[in-house]
Amino acid sequence: MSDVLGDFIRALRAADVRVSTSETIDAGDVIQLVGYDDRHVLKDALGQVLAKSEEEKTSFDEVFDRYFSFDQFKNQKAANGNAEAEAEGGEGDGDAENGQQADDQQGQGGQSGEGQQGEGGPSSGGGSGGATEAGEGAAAERDLVALLERGDQTELQMALAEGARDAQLNNIRLFTQRGLYTRRIMEAMGLDGLNEEIDRRQASGNEEGAENLREARDGLREQVRDYVEKQLEIFTANAGRQLREEVLSQVRLTNVDRSDIKIIRQLVRKMAKKLVALHSRRRKVTQRGVLDVRRTIRANIEFDGLLFHTIWKKKKVDRPKVMAICDVSGSVAQVSRFLLMFLYSIQEVLPDVRSFAFSGRLGEVTDLFKTEDIEMAMATALQEHGGGSTDYGKAFEDFTDLALDDIDHRTTILILGDARSNYGDPRSDLLHKVHERARRVIWLNPEGRSMWNSGDSEMRRLQPYCDKAVTCASLKELERVVSEILRHAS
Amino acid sequence: MSSSANDIDEIRSGFEKSGYICSSQIATSIFLAQRLQKPLLIEGPPGVGKTELAKATAELVGKPLIRLQCYEGLDEAKALYEWKYGKQLLYTQVLKEKLGDLMTGAHGLKESMSRLHDFDDTFFSEEFLEPRPLLKALWQPGGAVLLIDEIDKSDDEFEAFLLELLADYQISVPELGTIKARTTPIVFLTSNNTREIGDALKRRCLHLYIPFPEAALEKKIIAARVPEASEKLREQLVAFVQGLRELDLKKKPAVSETIDWARTLVLLHAQDLDPAMVRETLNVLLKFQDDIDNVEGEVNALTSKAQAAAE
Numbered sequence: 001m002s003d004v005l006g007d008f009i010r011a012l013r014a015a016d017v018r019v020s021t022s023e024t025i026d027a028g029d030v031i032q033l034v035g036y037d038d039r040h041v042l043k044d045a046l047g048q049v050l051a052k053s054e055e056e057k058t059s060f061d062e063v064f065d066r067y068f069s070f071d072q073f074k075n076q077k078a079a080n081g082n083a084e085a086e087a088e089g090g091e092g093d094g095d096a097e098n099g100q101q102a103d104d105q106q107g108q109g110g111q112s113g114e115g116q117q118g119e120g121g122p123s124s125g126g127g128s129g130g131a132t133e134a135g136e137g138a139a140a141e142r143d144l145v146a147l148l149e150r151g152d153q154t155e156l157q158m159a160l161a162e163g164a165r166d167a168q169l170n171n172i173r174l175f176t177q178r179g180l181y182t183r184r185i186m187e188a189m190g191l192d193g194l195n196e197e198i199d200r201r202q203a204s205g206n207e208e209g210a211e212n213l214r215e216a217r218d219g220l221r222e223q224v225r226d227y228v229e230k231q232l233e234i235f236t237a238n239a240g241r242q243l244r245e246e247v248l249s250q251v252r253l254t255n256v257d258r259s260d261i262k263i264i265r266q267l268v269r270k271m272a273k274k275l276v277a278l279h280s281r282r283r284k285v286t287q288r289g290v291l292d293v294r295r296t297i298r299a300n301i302e303f304d305g306l307l308f309h310t311i312w313k314k315k316k317v318d319r320p321k322v323m324a325i326c327d328v329s330g331s332v333a334q335v336s337r338f339l340l341m342f343l344y345s346i347q348e349v350l351p352d353v354r355s356f357a358f359s360g361r362l363g364e365v366t367d368l369f370k371t372e373d374i375e376m377a378m379a380t381a382l383q384e385h386g387g388g389s390t391d392y393g394k395a396f397e398d399f400t401d402l403a404l405d406d407i408d409h410r411t412t413i414l415i416l417g418d419a420r421s422n423y424g425d426p427r428s429d430l431l432h433k434v435h436e437r438a439r440r441v442i443w444l445n446p447e448g449r450s451m452w453n454s455g456d457s458e459m460r461r462l463q464p465y466c467d468k469a470v471t472c473a474s475l476k477e478l479e480r481v482v483s484e485i486l487r488h489a490s
Numbered sequence: 491m492s493s494s495a496n497d498i499d500e501i502r503s504g505f506e507k508s509g510y511i512c513s514s515q516i517a518t519s520i521f522l523a524q525r526l527q528k529p530l531l532i533e534g535p536p537g538v539g540k541t542e543l544a545k546a547t548a549e550l551v552g553k554p555l556i557r558l559q560c561y562e563g564l565d566e567a568k569a570l571y572e573w574k575y576g577k578q579l580l581y582t583q584v585l586k587e588k589l590g591d592l593m594t595g596a597h598g599l600k601e602s603m604s605r606l607h608d609f610d611d612t613f614f615s616e617e618f619l620e621p622r623p624l625l626k627a628l629w630q631p632g633g634a635v636l637l638i639d640e641i642d643k644s645d646d647e648f649e650a651f652l653l654e655l656l657a658d659y660q661i662s663v664p665e666l667g668t669i670k671a672r673t674t675p676i677v678f679l680t681s682n683n684t685r686e687i688g689d690a691l692k693r694r695c696l697h698l699y700i701p702f703p704e705a706a707l708e709k710k711i712i713a714a715r716v717p718e719a720s721e722k723l724r725e726q727l728v729a730f731v732q733g734l735r736e737l738d739l740k741k742k743p744a745v746s747e748t749i750d751w752a753r754t755l756v757l758l759h760a761q762d763l764d765p766a767m768v769r770e771t772l773n774v775l776l777k778f779q780d781d782i783d784n785v786e787g788e789v790n791a792l793t794s795k796a797q798a799a800a801e
Contacts, residue, residue, distance in 0.1 A: 023693060030522060041518055044518040048515075052695075057699055
């Protein structure tokens with residue numbers, strides 16, 4: 001029982017649901033309480049113990065439905081049943097369906113979480129003339145030949161699950177391992193014995209019996225492969241995506257393929273959420289600092305003026321104001337897009353973001369990004385401010401006209417660009433002015449440090465007026481920068 | 491059918507008797523919370539009946555409901571316990587007066603000290619403890635239903651401080667030691683998700699997400715809460731609200747708004763929906779002027795759709 005649960009939890013973890021050890025224990029308690037009989041109750045109950053947010057609930061529902069549906073034997077039942085009936089007719093060693101097995105079935109059906117009880121029962125009833133004793137039945141359960149000939153699907157299911165456990169199927173990670181695991185499971189189920197039996201029948205001239213068994217064996221192999229593929233899907237459903245996300249977060253944004261942009265957008269949202277969670281605590285300094293005399297005295301009137309409660313002046317830490325100046329020309333546009341996406345995804349902790357876009361002339365795009373969907377906003381910004389050759393001098397001029405008065409000691413200025421000004425004057429004097437007023441100026445350059453100052457890059461002249469100039473080309477680097485802004489704020 | 495399924499059905503019908511109509515999921519969560527003795531964290535959009543669930547449970551199990559409303563700056567003095575300072579002051583004064591009697595005949599400092607030690611120390615004792623909601627819930631003789639409402643509004647420190655209570659149903663008072671629950675209370679926490687609840691807290695709780703109800707369930711709720719509404723009106727207004735939820739709104743109307751609206755319409759003697767009346771009463775359903783402005787253009791379409799759906 002606990003193996004089933006353990007594997008299920010492993011599958012959940014693969015699907016991005018975080019399950020802790022104590023929750024696993026809780027899940028065990030829940031199963032003991034509600035049992036495996038009622039699928040709906042089990043799903044509701046486990047969901048409340050294991051999945052603890054809205055997204056996790058959705059993943060949980062998916063995994064649950066996929067994991068607790070062992071239906072691959074259902075379809076094969078009829079065909080197999082016929083074959084088995086024939087075989088039994090010929091051999092006459094069909095096993096009786098006795099009460100004990102019926103009991104077993106119920107237990108097994110329960111374990112697979114799917115009401116399959118009784119389905120396999122009648123199929124082998126046909127040739128049970130020379131019924132053997134119950135004791136032999138138990139022993140024969142281990143025997144693959146007898147199992148196939150009985151054709152009891154529930155039992156086969158059990159044997160398959162057991163074989164899979166022996167073969168440690170839950171370690172499967174790669175698509176190419178299917179054959180290997182199929183073989184291992186077959187062996188664990190007793191493939192060797194089966195082959196021997198086929199040979200023996202062949203030798204003793206029982207062509208029909210051998211043929212039947214061979215068919216049954218091939219059918220079983222199909223089923224095992226199906227099972228393996230399904231498990232592979234369960235245990236690695238997200239592994240591919242996780243790997244992809246991992247890679248994408250480190251790749252240069254300018255090199256990202258168009259088809260991956262959707263994943264990156266999700267990734268940005270995920271990272272932003274993490275940052276929000278990390279920084280959303282409203283920092284307050286209480287219990288130290290300056291005594292709030294007025295409120296302290298008022299609070300202590302009831303104690304005859306003896307100061308029992310001390311009340312301290314609260315200091316709330318401000319959120320930073322951020323102004324982002326983004327180059328939206330050419331290759332830098334891609335990075336700008338994700339920087340802006342980042343900044344607007346963390347509005348909860350960074351409510352005061354103003355953004356400006358430029359290539360030739362500069363314009364404010366704050367409202368655009370606040371009201372429009374990010375893709376639309378980006379497209380509009382590109383249309384309005386993209387095009388034209390990049391001119392940092394003009395851009396800084398426009399910026400100081402627009403926003404210099406609003407810059408104060410709490411403002412962080414983020415500039416994203418490659419500093420390639422087409423040999424025009426970058427107007428470092430203006431940046432100097434901005435730097436004097438602002439709290440910090442951070443320059444993010446998507447080019448590698450070795451490329452700075454080459455050709456028309458003006459980093460040399462601009463860098464002195466930046467508190468920090470860093471390379472920023474991948475999502476990981478973006479996240480680091482944004483996180484740092486937040487950390488400084490608090 | 492197992493016994494657990496029966497129990498769950500029983501809880502559900504029990505709720506129905508007291509007018510709280512719920513899905514099987516909610517009933518399951520109450521069943522688990524009772525049996526596993528774990529706190530239940532309820533999340534969902536505002537107005538879907540999170541607080542109501544705690545009240546209904548209290549009624550169902552026949553235990554008093556003790557409610558703690560969380561807010562920013564809530565601390566343990568308001569949530570857990572407070573010393574009765576005034577009485578303690580009086581006590582020390584009484585003690586001072588008695589000190590003379592106590593010390594008569596004592597020779598030397600040593601003897602005085604040992605006499606003082608023999609003296610019952612009640613300055614920090616349960617007598618001077620003023621229980622606040624959490625402690626009250628632990629002390630309640632027959633057990634209680636404890637509702638910690640809107641936990642997301644409280645500070646992180648308060649959340650951390652709840653952990654001991656939620657895991658072991660005990661709290662530590664530094665001067666006294668650990669106080670254990672007399673009877674394990676049923677604990678509900680609700681959250682509107684204004685901020686992410688910490689993992690440590692989530693781990694200790696069962697988690698129930700209550701979404702907006704489906705049409706059938708909502709109809710049942712209206713039937714139970716506003717029995718005066720005719721069946722036709724009920725069908726139409728539920729269909730209307732369900733349609734409204736599919737629009738892109740700042741705040742979607744929840745069940746509580748549907749109930750209010752149904753009551754309003756009953757007061758206006760409405761037999762069925764008509765666009766003019768809907769327009770006039772829209773402010774019961776929608777709480778933002780932007781939303782009202784947006785929806786006004788759609789009222790006709792939504793109303794006729796609702797009428798068609800109710801046919």
